[in-house]
Amino acid sequence: MAGVLVLLSIALITIYFRESAGGGLHQVQSAGATVLRPFEVAADRVSRPFRDAYGYFAGLVHAKSENNRLRVENEQLRQQASQNAFAASENADLRKKLHFINSPQYPRGFGHVTASIISQAPSAFEQQVLIGAGSSSGIQVFDPVVTGEGLVGTVVRVAHNQSLVALLTDDTTSVSGVDVETGAKGVVKAGASFDHVGKDQKVKSGDLLVTAGWKAGGLASIYPRGIPIGRVTSVGQNEVDLYKHVQVQPFVNFETLSSLVVLFPPKTR
Amino acid sequence: MIADIAKGAAVLFVAAILQVTLLSQIDVFYGAPDLVLVTLVSVALLRGTIFGAAAGFGAGLVVDTATLQTLGVTSLLLTIAGYWIGRYGETTGRDRTHAPFVSVAVVTLLYSIGALILHYMLGDPASASRVLLDAFPFELIFNLILTLPVYALCRRLFRPPPTGLEEVQLLG
Numbered sequence A: 001m002a003g004v005l006v007l008l009s010i011a012l013i014t015i016y017f018r019e020s021a022g023g024g025l026h027q028v029q030s031a032g033a034t035v036l037r038p039f040e041v042a043a044d045r046v047s048r049p050f051r052d053a054y055g056y057f058a059g060l061v062h063a064k065s066e067n068n069r070l071r072v073e074n075e076q077l078r079q080q081a082s083q084n085a086f087a088a089s090e091n092a093d094l095r096k097k098l099h100f101i102n103s104p105q106y107p108r109g110f111g112h113v114t115a116s117i118i119s120q121a122p123s124a125f126e127q128q129v130l131i132g133a134g135s136s137s138g139i140q141v142f143d144p145v146v147t148g149e150g151l152v153g154t155v156v157r158v159a160h161n162q163s164l165v166a167l168l169t170d171d172t173t174s175v176s177g178v179d180v181e182t183g184a185k186g187v188v189k190a191g192a193s194f195d196h197v198g199k200d201q202k203v204k205s206g207d208l209l210v211t212a213g214w215k216a217g218g219l220a221s222i223y224p225r226g227i228p229i230g231r232v233t234s235v236g237q238n239e240v241d242l243y244k245h246v247q248v249q250p251f252v253n254f255e256t257l258s259s260l261v262v263l264f265p266p267k268t269r
Numbered sequence B: 001m002i003a004d005i006a007k008g009a010a011v012l013f014v015a016a017i018l019q020v021t022l023l024s025q026i027d028v029f030y031g032a033p034d035l036v037l038v039t040l041v042s043v044a045l046l047r048g049t050i051f052g053a054a055a056g057f058g059a060g061l062v063v064d065t066a067t068l069q070t071l072g073v074t075s076l077l078l079t080i081a082g083y084w085i086g087r088y089g090e091t092t093g094r095d096r097t098h099a100p101f102v103s104v105a106v107v108t109l110l111y112s113i114g115a116l117i118l119h120y121m122l123g124d125p126a127s128a129s130r131v132l133l134d135a136f137p138f139e140l141i142f143n144l145i146l147t148l149p150v151y152a153l154c155r156r157l158f159r160p161p162p163t164g165l166e167e168v169q170l171l172g
Helices: A002-018 A026-102 B002-021 B035-047 B050-069 B074-092 B099-121 B127-159
Strands: A111-119 A128-132 A144-146 A151-158 A163-167 A176-181 A185-187 A193-195 A208-211 A226-235 A245-250 A258-264
Touching: A002 A026, A002 B050, A002 B074, A026 A111, A026 A258, A026 B002, A026 B050, A128 A258, A163 B099, A176 A226, B002 B035, B002 B050, B002 B127, B035 B050, B035 B074, B035 B099, B035 B127, B050 B074, B074 B099, B099 B127
Parallel strands: none
Antiparallel strands: A111 A128, A111 A258, A128 A163, A144 A151, A144 A258, A151 A163, A176 A185, A176 A208, A185 A193, A193 A245, A208 A226, A226 A245
16 A cells, blocks of 8 residues: 555656646646635634744844844944044045145245144144154154144154154244235244234234244244145234234144144255 | 544545655754654554554655655655664564653654655755754754654544553453
C-alpha cells in the first residue's frame, strides 16, 4: 500500500514536471486550488486577528532593533555632516584667503604663511589666539596677521611651531589708521576706537578705515598700508577734549576665526 | 475504521489549510512550524504504517494543490514519513512518552534533507546552508513546541486500538 502511494507520488511528480502549464494535472490542481480557496479564505479570516497580533509584536521587535540601528546610523551621519560642514567652512575660509592673497588689496612685496588657529583665547580678558605655525615657518614677533576680511592683529610671541597672536581687539593692540574717504589719520585702539583724530579732521559714520602704513626716517609701521580695519560706527566730540570720539566696528568677526594669514614684511627674511 | 479515516482526513485537512494560510507566514530565519508534519507524525504513531502513509499522501496532495507547487513532491515526502513513523509506532514507539518528540525531531530533519534533495533533483533553486543551518534549528524548535498539544489532541481523537489484553472485571 505504502509502496503504491510512493510510486503514485513519483508518477505525479514526473507527469506534472513533464507536461505543459495547460496539461491535465495542472488543470486538476487548478480546480483543486479553486475548491480549497473558500477554506483558505475562511481560515485566513479566522486567523487574521492572531496574525495581525503576531505581526504587531514582531513589528515592535523589528522596530526596536531598527530604531537602535537607525540611531547609530544617525549618529554617524550627524558626525559626518558636522565634519563636512566644517570642511566646507574651512574650504570657504581658505578660498577667501587665497582670493585675498591674489587680490590687489594684498600688500606688495609681502610674503605670507597660512596657519590654522589651534587654541582660542582662554578667556574674555585675553584677546589672543594660538596658531599652528612658528619660527620654523619664518614667523617673527610683530608680524601682521590678516584674513580676507581685514586686519586680525599682530604676532606677539613665537615658538618653533606655534605663535601667539594678539587680536585687534586686544587692549595692547594699536594700529595707525586712515579714513579712506576723508584722509583723517589716527590710531585704532583695541579694535574699538579711532583715537587721536583732531577736531579739525573730518570723520563721519560709515567711513572705511584702513592701515596707514607710515614711514618716518628709518622707522616704519609694522602694518602694510591699505589693509581694511573696520568701519566708523559713531563720531562725537566735546569742547573739553582735544580729539574726536570715534567708535569703530572691525571687519573681522573674531568669534568665527579658524585660520589666518601671517604676513612677512619685505626684505626682512 | 471509517470513523478513523474521516477524523484523520478532517484533522489533516485543517492542519494543511492552517499551514498554508497561517503558519507558513511565520518566518524566523527562514524557519516556520510544520503543523502538517507534526499532525501526520502524531496520527501515524497512533494508527500505524498504512494509515500514516495514506494520510501523508492525502495531506501532501492538499498542500501541493493549495500552494500550486509541483504535484506529488510533498505527497512523496509525507507518504514516506507517515510510513516510517507508523512503523515505529507499531513496533516500539507508541507507548513511550518520548516517542512523539523523537519522531518529530527525526522526521523534521529527514524531511528537510529529503525536500532539499528532491528540489535539487527537480532543478529548483535550493540552498543547503539556508535549509539545514538557518531554517532547520528554528523549524525543529517550533515543531517540538507544537508536538505536545497536537499529539494530545490526536490521542483523544484516535484512541489506541484494542490489544485484547484489557483488564477484566471479575464479578461475584
